[in-house]
Amino acid sequence: MGNDESARDEGRTHGFATRAIHAGYEPNAENGAVNVPIYASSTFAQDGVGGMRGGYEYARTGNPTRKALEGNLAALESGTYGRAFSSGMAATDTALRSLLRPGDHLVIPDDAYGGTFRLIDKVFTQWGITYTPAAVNDLDAIRAAVTPATKAIWIETPTNPLLNIGDIAAIAEIAHAASATFVVDNTFASPYLQQPLTQGADVVLHSTTKYVGGHSDVVGGALITDDEELDAAFAFLQNGSGGVPGPFDAYLTMRGAKTLAVRMNQHCDNAEAVVDFLQGHPSISSVLYPGLPEHPGHEAAARQMRRFGGMVSVRLKDRQSALDFCSRTELFTLAESLGGIESLIEHPGAMTHASTAGSLLEVPDDLVRLSVGIEDVADLIGDLEQALS
Secondary structure, eight states: OOSSSHHHHHHHHSOHHHHHHHTTOOOOTTTOOSSOOOOOOSBOOBSSTTOBBTTBSBTTTOOHHHHHHHHHHHHHTTOSEEEEESSHHHHHHHHHHHHOOTTOEEEEETTOOHHHHHIIIIIGGGGTOEEEEEOTTOHHHHHHHOOTTEEEEEEESSOTTTOOOOOHHHHHHHHHHTTOEEEEEOTTTHHHHOOGGGGTOSEEEEOTTTTTTOSSSOOOEEEEESOHHHHHHHHHHHHHHOOOOOHHHHHHHHHHHTTHHHHHHHHHHHHHHHHHHHHTOTTOSEEEOTTSTTSTTHHHHHHHOSSOOSEEEEEOSSHHHHHHHHHHOSSSEEOSOOOSSSOEEEOTTTTTTGGGTTSTTOOOTTEEEEEOOSSOHHHHHHHHHHHHO
16 A cells, blocks of 8 residues: 555545445546456566656566555555555564564464464574563553563454453553554454554554455455554565565455455354354353353453454363364364355364464363354254264
């Protein structure tokens, strides 16, 4: 997104569903194309040396389809600047390298996504970065984790896979009191359910592979901010490292974003019904869902989220019961990832969070994570019922 206020203005003047459909692109002046064209060009003709047309010279540096997506994502988060990446991990890597230098310290969730933990623990520590895990729902623990070297506080809310909730506004105060940058991974909530920039976050991160794309057909990531200097740092590494989405990936992600509002409402409706069923089942020892009044993060979630999301985690009596549950579903596909229109089931300890084994972030081995899709909910409940019987 260019260094202007257009995305922020969109966020102030239109409702979410309208922004999702229209922000970032206007019908082509030449032929009136309603959808953004896929600019499948690796390079762009120049009108003389340095005479770029529309600011484009080489597709790694900028592409019109990608620019449209970046404007759309910024508007959805009520932000000013958006940068799109080839994956959520590429966005994560860019944010970390922009914010941290050797000797710096980072606070992360004690139940962070396995890929984020692996990158920090296995790669960034080699470059002199230290980190401390802290529970996102424990403000005292976060304060205690901050050191004079802390340059960033990084949270997920809801967390993956335990669905803990961080109070965004309160953690923003802790971060800013320490002169640290506050990054919120908003992948589980999506911009429809929660907009962290409006609550004090400095940077919002997404794996757009998940709810934003929404159809399990494209991998991508994004960073959104209101800070021009941070955006410039992200743009430098986006170009310099080259972790950018191709134009077809950008098109698919933007196409998915157009229906985010209606999809998220159906995800939430279905998840709530699934939770009601699972709570009463004798094979389930506990249900983790921020929409439940007894959930420790329910109050914070109710305050900062529109609804409580489509992700549900459950604990069974032991690891084998969890594995059996995962193997017996039919409509819930056993697969990694989440946020698509189809329902997925996985065992985090053996799949998405295997990298946390033996660490402070190791997840319970009796845990199963459900990404509740938008199928007929009676069919989903029937599938879960037969799998648990």
